[in-house]
Amino acid sequence: MYISQLSLTDFRSYAQADVRLSPGINVLIGPNGVGKTNIVEAIGYLANLSSHRVSNDGPLLRFGTERAVIRGAVHRAERVTSLEVEITSGKINKARINRANPVRAREILGIVRTVLFAPEDLSLIKADPSFRRKFLDDLLVSLRPVEGGTKNDYERIVKQRNALLKSVRGKSKISSSQEATLMAWDLQLAATGARLMRGRLNVLELLKPYVVAAYADLADGAKIASVQYLSSLSAEGAAPELDPQILSQLSQDELQELILRAVESNRAKEIDRGLTLFGPHRDDLALHLGNTPAKGYASHGETWSFALALRLAAYRVFGDDDPRPGSGPILILDDVFAELDATRRDRLAHIVAGAEQVLVTAAVPEDVPTALKGSFFQVSPGQVDDV
Incomplete structure (x- = not known):
């Protein structure tokens, strides 16, 4: 291309x-x-x-x-x-x-x-989770453009649901109509969030072997790079048994049920904070070199190598997705x-x-x-x- x-x-x-x-x-x-x-x-x-x-x-x-x-x-x-x-x-x-x-x-x-390498790529390793989510979402949408609509719908649902949670924040009891509206947003959040999460997990499984290989090529294989999906469902304690290996094997329906269960069982906490605490908008990628987190521990050269490895892995995934010459x-x-x-x-x-x-x-x-x-x-x- x-x-x-x-x-x-x-x-x-x-x-x-x-x-x-x-x-x-x-x-x-x-x-x-x-x-x-x-x-x-x-x-x-x-x-x-x-x-x-x-x-x-x-x-x-x-x-x-x-x-x-x-x-x-x-x-x-x-x-x-x-x-x-x-x-x-x-x-x-x-x-x-x-x-x-x-x-x-x-x-x-x-x-x-496109696959773009830029000085800003250091943020993939060093900065907050939003940079890593964007990396994964951009690749997902480039591979499957229809998921751009899923991402936009999910962001709209979170925004509307947060507005409702903020409007009832601090109240000891919410009205039946507010409860019904919140339940409706719960269902939309779980359904759309599960689709987005399943898409991300699929892309990540494609990336993983290429990240390992690319880092080895760039850094002489001194350490092994790894990347795993961190779900807010386990980070917030909604499903503490949900380790990354189990998560990658769950179907979209199973993910939907987990998100719905998390928001329903933590209703009081979300109302108290006025925020949607569970879902792909709060997820992250765990990046490790050996057994050590890359963020905060990797040297400057290692950080660059890991960021470049993520981009090179995306390049390889694109190649697998459309192997025609010139694509x-x-x-x-x-x-x-x-x-x-x-x-x-x-x-x-x-x-x-x-x-x-x-x-x-x-x-x-x-x-x-x-x-x-x-x-x-x-x-x-x-x-x-x-x-």
Whole structure:
């Protein structure tokens, strides 16, 4: 898979930019702050409808504008698809496929697949669980776009249920109508949450062996990396016997029953706190090197290797999901090599060099390993030129 033409209108720092990319290695060179990352961020947005840098779309619009447009020509296997996403301030984003009538933006999910390596990836290991949940959810939705609707529905249910819990917080007794409404939200939470959790667990089982192998390749196999799903059902004591091995074997119906039982048996606790305490929105991934948690204990180099291993594992999962020639995901390495020591830099470069398309950003050409030499672009404020 590769993108041959990328066009940006009022996206980030670009009033207008048109970039012709090629299969293989594409290197964007320029000092920090000139807009290199904006280019690869736009490609990532075509894939995930989200940015790896910000949590909302507002900063993606060029200052003073109310609308940004990303267009790309996507080559996948033997098919070429023209995509367009319109990001509008305060309105629902729209998309076009092959210049047809506008559709909901999420209709384009799954057409482009990217795996992005960036300095922000350290958050996968060091930061709070929301980063790890996003990693898993983004991969799930890219593999099965219909689950984007499941994720959005679940987030809406949690928001509405929390609003109800806050409205009755502190009351010694709630009315029968409030109780009935809460029970209705319980059922929706359990059904949608179980589907999301089952999807995550399926993806994690695909990732696990590749995480182990990728970490060994990057770090000489000195320690064995492992990743397990941590459910709020066991973390909050709702089902303390629910260890990760048992959890991975449960059906969607069984997970639904566990979530429903947890919220029903902890009704008083949730009302007292005004929060939904159980469900995939409070789950996490446990990352270990040997028997030691990676978070808080891994060295800087080990942390980088683990983060890179997670991304490389996602790349392998994509390849298994669509093994047709020319269908592998686009690899994006955003200012990563300046952060790595020489050994990890060379190992990563050789691992990814054979991808259908690789986009690299770097401040100077010397930051790019020789294994990744290809088409070069010079980036200056608001402009991208072939070298």
